[in-house]
Structure formats: C-alpha cells, structure tokens
Amino acid sequence: MKIKKRMTVEQFSAWFEVMRFAIAIFIAFAISFIIMSFSTNTPLEAIGNLFVGPMTSIRRFSTVLEALIPLTFAGLAVNVMFKANQFNLAAEGALFMGALVAAILAIYMPGPPVLVIIACMIAAGIVGSLVCAIPGILKVKWNCSEMVVSLMLNYVVLYFATYIFNKVARDPDSAYKASYSFREGVQLGNIIPKTRLHAGIFIVAVFVVLTYIFMFKTKWGYKLRVTGSNIHFAKCAGISVAGVIMSSQLIGGFIAGVGGSTEMLGMYSRFQWSSLPGYGFDGVILNILAKENPAYIPVAAFFVAYLRIGADYMYKQSDVASEIVAIIEGLVIILVAATAFLAKYRHKMTTKVSKNLLEAGGAK
Amino acid sequence: MESMIQAVFSTTFLFSVIRVATPLILASMGAVITSNAGITNIGIEGVMLTSALTGVFASAYGFGPWFGFVIAIITGVVCSLAIGYASMSLKADSVLACIAFNTMAVGGTVYFMYAIVKDKGTTIALNSGKLPSIEIPIIKDIPIIGEILSNHNVVSYIAFFMIIVVYVLLYKTPLGLRIRSAGKAPNALSSVGVSLLKIRYIALGISGVLGGMAGAFMSMGYVTWFSKNMTAGRGFIALAADAMGNSTPIGAALSSLLFAVAEALSYSLQVTMIPPELVQMLPYLVTIVGLVAYAAKRSKSEKKRKEKLAEE
Structure with a gap:
C-alpha cells in the first residue's frame, strides 16, 4: 500500500478512517465465516447468499x-x-x-x-x-x-x-x-x-x-455539542447545562x-x-x-x-440461522469503537506523511 | 383483595422470592465487583445469557449438570475477559463494548442453538438436566421457616454464600483493597507499582464467575432449558441493584431482594383482578423508584455537607 507523496495529514486521516472501517468489516466477516463453516457444509454459498440476497429482486x-x-x-x-x-x-x-x-x-x-x-x-x-x-x-x-x-x-x-x-x-x-x-x-x-x-x-x-x-x-446545536464534549467548559461559558x-x-x-x-x-x-x-x-x-x-x-x-435482509435470505436458502448478523454487527462495532485498533499503524503513517510533506516543501 | 393478601403472606411466596432473587443476587455481586474497580459492566446481561447456553450444552453433551455448571462459569470468565480486552486493551468505550457484546450474545446464542438443536426458540428437546435441590437437615423440620428456606436449588445457597464471599473479598483482603482503589484512586494504585490493567482484568474475571453462575442457574435450576433471550434484562436489573446499593455487597443484595419481591409479587398477583401488565411492570418501576430515592438521599446529604463546609 503506497501512500501518495503529497497527501496531507487531514487527507490521510480521512483515508485511514475509511480503510479502518473496511478492515473492521472484513475481519468481522472472516470470523463469522469461520463460525459458519462449523455449522454448514457450504459456508461459501451461505455467505454469498448473504451478500447478494437483497439484490435478487426489487421487492427484497x-x-x-x-x-x-x-x-x-x-x-x-x-x-x-x-x-x-x-x-x-x-x-x-x-x-x-x-x-x-x-x-x-x-x-x-x-x-x-x-x-x-x-x-x-x-x-x-x-x-x-x-x-x-x-x-x-x-x-x-x-x-x-x-x-x-x-x-x-x-x-x-x-x-x-x-x-x-x-x-x-x-x-x-x-x-x-x-x-x-x-x-x-x-x-x-x-x-x-x-x-x-x-x-x-x-x-x-x-x-x-x-x-x-x-x-x-445552529446556536442550539453548538451549545449542545459543547455541553456534550466538556460540561465544565460549557458551565464556565455561561451555557445553562441542565x-x-x-x-x-x-x-x-x-x-x-x-x-x-x-x-x-x-x-x-x-x-x-x-x-x-x-x-x-x-x-x-x-x-x-x-x-x-x-x-x-x-x-x-x-x-x-442490508445485512439483516441478506441474512434472512441466507436463512431461507442455506439453512444458516440469520442471527449470525448479530455476531457480525457486534464485531464490527467493537473494532470500529476500538481506538487502539490499528493505532500503531496510524501513528507510523502519520509521521511518514508529515515527513514527506516537509521534504516536498513544508506543511501548510 | 383477600386472595391477594393470602398470596403474599404464604410460604410459597417467600420461597419463590428466594428462587427469583438467586440470579439477581449473583449478577449484582458481579456488578458490585466491577463497579468497585471502576468499570460499568452492562455486559453482565450477555455473560449470563451465553453461560446459560453453554451450560445446557455441556450438561447435555458432556457429563451432566455439574459439568455444565463449571463450563458455564468458564464461559462467564472468558466472555468477561473478552469484554475487558475490547475495552481496555483495544481501548473501545466500555459501555459500547458491552452493548456490542450483548448484541452478539442475544443473536449468537440463537445462532448456535439453531446450529446444534435446529430450534430457534428453546433447547427443551435436549433434556439437559437440573442442578440438585438441597434439603437442609435441621431447618427443614422447623414448621414455617423450613418450608421457606429448605429445598432450594443448590445455586440459591451458593448465591447467598457469595454475598459473604464478595464482602470478605472486597473489605478484608489485599486484592479487595486493590480492586476498590482501581475504582476510587487508579493513580494511587499505579503509584505503588500495582498494574491497574491487571486488577481490572481480575475484577472482570471474578464478575464473570458470578455471571456464569447466574446464567447456569437460569438454564439449569430456574428452568431446565435455554430459551431465546431468557435473561430478559436481569443483568440490567443487577446493574440497577448495584447502583441502588451504592456498590456495597450487602446493599446490592438487599436491593436484589427488593426486586425479587416485586417480581415474585408479579407472578402471584397474576391470579387476582389486577391487570397482569401493570403487575409485570412492578419490578422495573420499583427499580426506578428505588434508584431515585437513593440518588435523592445522596444529593441531599451532599448538599448538607456542602452547607456545613460553607458555614465553617
């Protein structure tokens, strides 16, 4: 995976978030796939049904x-x-x-x-x-x-x-x-x-x-976000927190x-x-x-x-219980919410991106 | 009205209070341990559910209920540590990690139940057995008390014993001191060279043991099968009991008993003229009222203390 030379740190962060999601989803599916292969002889077919299920008809x-x-x-x-x-x-x-x-x-x-x-x-x-x-x-x-x-x-x-x-x-x-x-x-x-x-x-x-x-x-929304992120600051700024x-x-x-x-x-x-x-x-x-x-x-x-409807389709076609999506969802959530997940890689790459920027003529 | 009074003041009612209280007490002891260590563990609901299922399977396909009991406890520990790994080592928000785990537990148990017994509702077909009930030698012969206290499931006695164990553990052992400091003063703990992470993992592990027992009781004592989402919010009630009992073992146990009375009442009042839905609402309503009463008392005493400080 090669990072473009001129990428700014912000661009890298955005790109990194997308990639992190993709990896989290991939890992969740991989683990679920392993679980599924214990309970069915055709796990590939089952997971295929999960993916294409909702696309099989307009109604679905x-x-x-x-x-x-x-x-x-x-x-x-x-x-x-x-x-x-x-x-x-x-x-x-x-x-x-x-x-x-x-x-x-x-x-x-x-x-x-x-x-x-x-x-x-x-x-x-x-x-x-x-x-x-x-x-x-x-x-x-x-x-x-x-x-x-x-x-x-x-x-x-x-x-x-x-x-x-x-x-x-x-x-x-x-x-x-x-x-x-x-x-x-x-x-x-x-x-x-x-x-x-x-x-x-x-x-x-x-x-x-x-x-x-x-x-x-809106001002309301701003007050709300300030209160949420730092209630003491909000109080000091004169926002009626309650x-x-x-x-x-x-x-x-x-x-x-x-x-x-x-x-x-x-x-x-x-x-x-x-x-x-x-x-x-x-x-x-x-x-x-x-x-x-x-x-x-x-x-x-x-x-x-999409996952849930796909899982229903999979249940009808492949006899794998649709509740497997709960496992997929749970794994994705944990990985996405886990701030330490891929943090080392992020740190390393951010340093690299910044260095590249410096070499290319200094950061903005 | 008369039938209602009769229903409440009978030995069968008090007997059922103890039965209903068992999982709540065990789970709330788990919640007490983790909240003392500074962790909000709403994952205990999922831990109970998962242990209930593995217990049934281990009992049916392994070596009977006691084997199932042990496996349920191990499952509880593993699940709890997994939550800990997600929230502490992977640094996910602990409440979010718990919600994710609960989602997985509700769906995952149904998935595995279907994969193994081809039924999405219950494992009734498995005939997985029940942990034994015990008659207490001398007490069983005392007229009324015997009827209430004797002949309970063995886990019920374990549950009451666990209140003492948790009390001793928290207040009379070095580990307990460390667990409490992990919640109250984590920096002080690190400053004397104790790993905060390790203590929190240990606390989660212990709560897993207790949650596992609670789960085992649900599927091998309370009833003799696993059914979809059978814990029905008991883990959450345990959390409320912990909050109401100010995270002390005795307080949480008393709160659990209060909810158990409300729940048992809801079963025995169903035969009366009071609408069943309102009666079913009772345990949850009692919980909220109890929480508010406790919190109001606390904020009042805090106010008083502040006023006193101001006067001085």
Whole structure:
C-alpha cells in the first residue's frame, strides 16, 4: 500500500478512517465465516447468499429501504441525546410509545386522513419526548444514572403500553393479539407498486437534514455539542447545562416518537407489537458506525438493514440461522469503537506523511 | 383483595422470592465487583445469557449438570475477559463494548442453538438436566421457616454464600483493597507499582464467575432449558441493584431482594383482578423508584455537607 507523496495529514486521516472501517468489516466477516463453516457444509454459498440476497429482486431490495426507515429514526434520536453526552437508551421506549399513540389516533380520530396522519406524528413525537425526558429529569435533578434508569424505563413503557393497548385498542375478534384496523386512508401511501416501501422514507430524509442543520448550523446545536464534549467548559461559558441536556432529551425523544408513528402508519394496518422491537440499541450501534455524525446515519442504517435482509435470505436458502448478523454487527462495532485498533499503524503513517510533506516543501 | 393478601403472606411466596432473587443476587455481586474497580459492566446481561447456553450444552453433551455448571462459569470468565480486552486493551468505550457484546450474545446464542438443536426458540428437546435441590437437615423440620428456606436449588445457597464471599473479598483482603482503589484512586494504585490493567482484568474475571453462575442457574435450576433471550434484562436489573446499593455487597443484595419481591409479587398477583401488565411492570418501576430515592438521599446529604463546609 503506497501512500501518495503529497497527501496531507487531514487527507490521510480521512483515508485511514475509511480503510479502518473496511478492515473492521472484513475481519468481522472472516470470523463469522469461520463460525459458519462449523455449522454448514457450504459456508461459501451461505455467505454469498448473504451478500447478494437483497439484490435478487426489487421487492427484497425495497425491504432493505423499509427497514432503514425506523433504524435511521432511532439512530438520529440516539444521536441528539448522545451528543449531549447522555447515555439515554429510552429511545426504544419512546419509539414503542409513539407507535402505540399513532395507532390509537389512527383508529379513533375523525377528520380528513391527512390531518389525522399529521396529528398522529405530532402526538407520537410529544409522547416520545415525555418518555425520554424522564431519565433526563432524574439525571439533571438528582444525578441518577440515565443509562440504568432508561434501561428499566423501557420495560415499564413496554408493559404500560401493553396495558393501554389492551384497554383501548385491542380487537377482541382478532385471532392474534392485534388492535382494530386503522381508519381507511390513514396510512402512509406506497411509493413503489408491489412493494411496501412507503412515504416514510421522505419523512426520514427530512429529519436527517433537519438534525444535521440543527447540530452543525445552529446556536442550539453548538451549545449542545459543547455541553456534550466538556460540561465544565460549557458551565464556565455561561451555557445553562441542565436546560441543554433536557432539551436534547426532548428532541431525541420527539424524533424517536415520530419514528414509531412512521413505522406504524407505513408498515402496518393494526398495532401488533408485543415485545420491545430493539431499536434503542440499534440506534447506539448506528451511531458508532456513523461516528456520531447524523449525515452518515442513513448510510450506517442501510448497511445494517442490508445485512439483516441478506441474512434472512441466507436463512431461507442455506439453512444458516440469520442471527449470525448479530455476531457480525457486534464485531464490527467493537473494532470500529476500538481506538487502539490499528493505532500503531496510524501513528507510523502519520509521521511518514508529515515527513514527506516537509521534504516536498513544508506543511501548510 | 383477600386472595391477594393470602398470596403474599404464604410460604410459597417467600420461597419463590428466594428462587427469583438467586440470579439477581449473583449478577449484582458481579456488578458490585466491577463497579468497585471502576468499570460499568452492562455486559453482565450477555455473560449470563451465553453461560446459560453453554451450560445446557455441556450438561447435555458432556457429563451432566455439574459439568455444565463449571463450563458455564468458564464461559462467564472468558466472555468477561473478552469484554475487558475490547475495552481496555483495544481501548473501545466500555459501555459500547458491552452493548456490542450483548448484541452478539442475544443473536449468537440463537445462532448456535439453531446450529446444534435446529430450534430457534428453546433447547427443551435436549433434556439437559437440573442442578440438585438441597434439603437442609435441621431447618427443614422447623414448621414455617423450613418450608421457606429448605429445598432450594443448590445455586440459591451458593448465591447467598457469595454475598459473604464478595464482602470478605472486597473489605478484608489485599486484592479487595486493590480492586476498590482501581475504582476510587487508579493513580494511587499505579503509584505503588500495582498494574491497574491487571486488577481490572481480575475484577472482570471474578464478575464473570458470578455471571456464569447466574446464567447456569437460569438454564439449569430456574428452568431446565435455554430459551431465546431468557435473561430478559436481569443483568440490567443487577446493574440497577448495584447502583441502588451504592456498590456495597450487602446493599446490592438487599436491593436484589427488593426486586425479587416485586417480581415474585408479579407472578402471584397474576391470579387476582389486577391487570397482569401493570403487575409485570412492578419490578422495573420499583427499580426506578428505588434508584431515585437513593440518588435523592445522596444529593441531599451532599448538599448538607456542602452547607456545613460553607458555614465553617
């Protein structure tokens, strides 16, 4: 691997990050491949199916995009909370609660469908905010660990939501545990015929842009980032730290709630979740992969969604359990999050690049 | 209402409290050790899950439940050290490393379960056996106490014994002092020539032993099979118990018992008129309330201390 003579240190860093990702992914796949070869006689075929699976038909590829939508919402929600240095994992509960509230409104609220959809999303967002605010308040007021509280809170939300669902929305005539059907027209329309890809993809795109602008182009976002990176400095600079932390939890919760409603109105015609969907932890995973940059979260979500859909295809074709992706994901995360991984190489190469620059006429 | 009171004040209820508390106590002891060493170990959830699975396999394909128990403990240690390797030697953020490990554990256990028994739900078909229950000679003949305390799974007794072991280890041995300084004053530890890394690895190893036992109890005592995601957040509850007990063994054990009461209550109240979901919510709600109560008390006493200092 030869480095170009005139590469600056910044260019090298960017290039190095990409390469580090590639190596991490490669190692994760290699280890998973070894694991797979113990349980199947045709590991090559299996992993091949994993790679090409989502590409085999338009329908399958669109499922990747469908799966990407809630993942991206979760990633953005966690992003806003993480940037304030809060390990709040309640995005999970916020998404669940948002989905339920949207479903209830979609069943009962009268009026033109478009208005109902908008009301669903706003209500879901507000409820999501309330859920994520709880760990925030407890942290700001009494310095409770937001991580532990939010882990417990997710289960509280799950059972509370199930209770509300049984009381208010459950259809007793349904053969399985499901709510009444949503009202006619209260759904996000499909945008490609014969698939389930829905208009939620536009909504999520809007949220990605808004989050990015909020984070990097507004005063609020700047305050948030300062608070997250150095709370003492933020205090000294006169930022009301508690207010910033609270608002970041509220915004994160709002995004998660809207995500829940989008998923519900886009993919379902009845509410039928009976366990936590796991998007909270997925959101954390995406943030590690995206280096906590909202602009990269959809890319990371695409990667994760592609892997999971590919794994489902592999399971159907090759009889290797699709859960192998969890191992791949975990390994990638550890390697990407591991700051010492390839650090020596980086150090050596940075020195070399700088030396080359000096020889070529001095660094800028 | 009457049936509710009857359900709570019965010997079977108190018996089930001890049963339910067993994995929580073991796991929270593991959390106590690591948090004293300055590590937030939410990986204990994944450690329990992985050990539960390997225990079942070792028992079914190896030499019975006790062999499974040993393998589960070894698995716990290996997993814990792997988390330590990722977070300390590879320098990944420890919470992120733990989340990654938990993800791998939830998926990986299902993957291996499917690869070996061709079932994604449970290993019920394996007939993997159960660790024995023990009758305590004299106590079993005492009328009420005997019914509550005797005839538990052997791991339950080990769990209560472990509270003492962890207490002695932390406060009465040189290693315990080192573990506590690794959390409170890592620089002081290095300054006297003790390797911080080594102490933290040892702490993780011990928490792996305890997590492994908790996992073994789940799949070879609590029930006699492994099922998908069977720990269901118990590792997280253990972490909460540690936080509520201020990282002391006795405090964490009492907190674990409190959650166990709430959980056992949720089982016995399911026969009453109270909606089951609200009852199931109870253990988690109790945890949050307990955490808040503890944190509020602490911040109040800190305020008082500061005021006192200001007056002087």
